[in-house]
Structure formats: structure tokens, C-alpha cells
Amino acid sequence: MTTVLVADDDADVRDVVVFKLEQSGYDVVVAEDGATALTVAREVLPDIAVLDVMMPRMTGLDVCRELRAAEATAAIPVILLTARAQEGDVEGGFALGADDYLTKPFSPRELASRVRAVLARSRR
Amino acid sequence: MTSPVSPSVDREWLVVAVVCLAVVLVALVVALLAGRWWRRVVEARRARLVAPARPWLVRLVAGGGTDPAALERLVAVDARTWRALEPAAVDILGKVRGEARAAVVGLLERRGSVERAMRGVHRRSAVVRARSAHLLGAVGGPGTSALLVRLLDDRDPEVRAVAVRALGRLADPAAAEALVHGLRRPSALPHHLVMVALRRIGPTAVPPLLAAAAEESDVLVRARVAEALGLMGAVAAAPVLVAMLRDDRSTEVRLRAARALGRIGAPSSVSDVIAAASDREPVALRVTAAEALGALGARRAVPVLTDLVGDPVHWVAHTAAASLAAIRPDGVTALTGLVDRPGPAARHAREALVTANAKTLLARAPS
Numbered sequence: 105m106t107t108v109l110v111a112d113d114d115a116d117v118r119d120v121v122v123f124k125l126e127q128s129g130y131d132v133v134v135a136e137d138g139a140t141a142l143t144v145a146r147e148v149l150p151d152i153a154v155l156d157v158m159m160p161r162m163t164g165l166d167v168c169r170e171l172r173a174a175e176a177t178a179a180i181p182v183i184l185l186t187a188r189a190q191e192g193d194v195e196g197g198f199a200l201g202a203d204d205y206l207t208k209p210f211s212p213r214e215l216a217s218r219v220r221a222v223l224a225r226s227r228r
Numbered sequence: 229m230t231s232p233v234s235p236s237v238d239r240e241w242l243v244v245a246v247v248c249l250a251v252v253l254v255a256l257v258v259a260l261l262a263g264r265w266w267r268r269v270v271e272a273r274r275a276r277l278v279a280p281a282r283p284w285l286v287r288l289v290a291g292g293g294t295d296p297a298a299l300e301r302l303v304a305v306d307a308r309t310w311r312a313l314e315p316a317a318v319d320i321l322g323k324v325r326g327e328a329r330a331a332v333v334g335l336l337e338r339r340g341s342v343e344r345a346m347r348g349v350h351r352r353s354a355v356v357r358a359r360s361a362h363l364l365g366a367v368g369g370p371g372t373s374a375l376l377v378r379l380l381d382d383r384d385p386e387v388r389a390v391a392v393r394a395l396g397r398l399a400d401p402a403a404a405e406a407l408v409h410g411l412r413r414p415s416a417l418p419h420h421l422v423m424v425a426l427r428r429i430g431p432t433a434v435p436p437l438l439a440a441a442a443e444e445s446d447v448l449v450r451a452r453v454a455e456a457l458g459l460m461g462a463v464a465a466a467p468v469l470v471a472m473l474r475d476d477r478s479t480e481v482r483l484r485a486a487r488a489l490g491r492i493g494a495p496s497s498v499s500d501v502i503a504a505a506s507d508r509e510p511v512a513l514r515v516t517a518a519e520a521l522g523a524l525g526a527r528r529a530v531p532v533l534t535d536l537v538g539d540p541v542h543w544v545a546h547t548a549a550a551s552l553a554a555i556r557p558d559g560v561t562a563l564t565g566l567v568d569r570p571g572p573a574a575r576h577a578r579e580a581l582v583t584a585n586a587k588t589l590l591a592r593a594p595s
Contacts, residue, residue, distance in 0.1 A: 116286075116316075116319065116320050119286045120286055120290045120320075120323075120328070121290075124290040127290060208323060209322060209325040210324060210325065211324065211325050211326035211327070211328060213292055
């Protein structure tokens, strides 16, 4: 089963994303901050990670950088979730190797489609 | 002749005062702890009420209206549970869009929350009016803006602030004029919130701001208008801001116009901003103009800023050096040329180069 790591400190966003992805047939692992997300990613080696940019302890961008830096996690595709006001972070995210991004407020359906598309791309 | 007060009476009064103070202190601590305890009890009760219903709310949002069972379940929850759940539903509205958002709006309408909020803005309780304004700002819909605009004149400052935030959230162009009017009142509306709301409304808010800039006699209002135009990045306002910078009788207005031009980044304003940095102008304006030249990033400003690094006024020289560091590569080259010269200019240049390098390194380093 495809495993998705979802990391967001906002419980509302996290729960909605988890529910949507589980409904779409994915196995979901969750983290409430960046440092935990990195630990979970190293342990579980998910097929894809959905990371909020602004998280306590470690930002989504930092998590992305760390994932890319280690051989075991370098190939995990990353989708960034960013607030509209932080769209400047998107450029930095792509520079760090993020595969896609979504701005908040977000559409759960669109998120599920993006996850599907990025996974399909990474498996090609 | 007054009889002398005995030391024992003095001591008695001292003891009474200390005891009274101790009693007041203990009472305050007890009240504080009781308040905290009560808040915790209320929060725990709310959490208990919300817990069984929240998964249905998450399901409704994630399903984006394709889950009738979740909607019906939420429509059926009892009034007490709904009262506890409603704030969570309103909060979630700002985090999702599209069908997910429409599903929550549909739920709020079915539960009568929107209708209640429309009535609530007329209620006597300021808390109810503020809550209603918050909900209407989150939900939107026909007639909402008009109700919120009316709340800009509310007698309670908190309600007015919530109404401004709600209008900013709606970003309805129809509210632009009323919000600009808010900038023109001396203290009725929090101006920073008005500016944020105008920024969210965007270009539609520019014409009423320009009209206010032309008509307004109050210095502070003209200064606020200049600031708002800069925050909005209103390119169309550049000629008006240039005129403010050039001709306004108030230094404060000219200063904010210079800052706004820097934010907007209009190349046509470079000459006027350069003129505002000359030594005939007040120091505060020169500093802001030097800063704006860095923000404008114009190569044409490099020779002027290079001269200003040698200015006898510390802050003008310091700011000019920082602005040169922001103009790459010409400004950095000019700064490097100043490093070996004798005098304070070299110190400013070195400091600016070190700061710029540190910023670059910090941007690359993990946070």
C-alpha cells in the first residue's frame, strides 16, 4: 500500500488531509511538527510527503532539504503546503527539490489529485 | 498642640496594613486560579461536546459535499453541541476552498448560523455583534458586506476591529470606499487593520485612496493614505506619490510617500527619490529616501548612494551603504571600492558588506 507522510501543526488541516488521503486509499502517517516529520520519514520511508511550510521546530523547507541530503530519503517526492502570503517560499522549495506545492486555503480534492499525479510521475 | 503618636499605635497600623495587603493578595491569587480553573472546565466541557461531532465535520470537509451522511449527522446534532462546534466550523472555513468550503457554508446555513449572525450584528451585546461579524466575514454572501460596513461605526472598538478584519477577509471591492473613509477618521478604526483589508481588496481600493490623497487636509490622514498605497504596491499611484514627495508641506507625508515609492518600485520615481535624499532635506526624509533607493534597486542611484556613504550624518551614511548592498552587482562593487578609503565611509561600507554576506549565508543555512 502507498504510504503518505502528512506533516502539519494545524489539527484541522492535518485531519482533513489525512481523512481525504485515507479515503483515496493511501496509508497515512502523521507528524505535528517538522522534526517529528523528519524522524518519521527516516523510519517509515514513505512513498510521498505532504509538508506544511510553517511548522514548529523545523520548517517544511528544512525537512525537504534534509530528506534530499540523505541517500535513503532523497527520492521521496515532496508536496509543500504553503500559506498564500508565503508564496515566496515556493521558489525556495523548488530549489530544494520539492515536486509540487499547494497554497492554503486548499481544496482537499485537489490535494488528493496532486498526490496521485506526483506519485505517478515519480514512478515513471 | 498635637500629642505625639506613640510607636505602638504606629506598629498596629502597620500590622493592619500588612494584613490587608496579604488578604488582597491572597484574594487576587485565588481569583486568578479560580478563573483559570473555570476556563479549563469550560474548555474541557466544550471539547467533550465537540469530540463526537468533530470527525463528522472533518468528513464533511474532506468529502467536499459528497457525503450526505456527514451533513445530515451535523444538521441533527443538539443545540448545545452545535454551539460548541460552530466556532470550529467557522475556523475551518478559512483553511479550505472550493467544494470543501461550500460544504461548510451549506452546513452553517442549514443550522441557521448565518441567519442568526445577520440578526446578531444588531444585538445589544458587543460579544454577539463581534462573533456575528466574524462569522459573516468567514461565510460571505449577498448583503454581508453592507452589514459589516455598518459595523465600522459600531460603538464598541472591538466590534469595529472585527468588522474591518471581516471586510478584509471578504475582500469585497464594494467595501473599499467605506474602509478608506476609515483611514480618514482620527481614531475610530485600527488603521493597520484597514490597510491590510485594503491590500486584500487590491486595485479597486486605489481610486478612493487617490481621492483621499487629493482632498484631505489632515496631515496624518495623507500620511496613512501614502502608506496604504505603498503597502498595496499600487503602481498607478506612483505619480500621486511623487507629487506628495515633491510638494507636500509635511515631512511625515513626504517620508511615507518616499517609503511607498520604494515599495512600489516605480522606475519613474527614482529622480524624485534621489532629490529627497539631498542634504537640503530633513534628516528623517533623507534616511527614508536612501532606504527607498535601495528598495527601488536602480543602477542610476548607485553614484548618489556612494556619495551618501560619506555623509556626515551617521544614519544617512549607514542607510545608504545598506541600500548599495541591495543593488547587485553595481552597488556591491561601489561598496567594495569604498572599503580601503580612510574615514567613516569605509566602516559603513565594510559593515554593509558583512551584513549582506551574513544575510546570504543565513538564507542558505537550515533554520
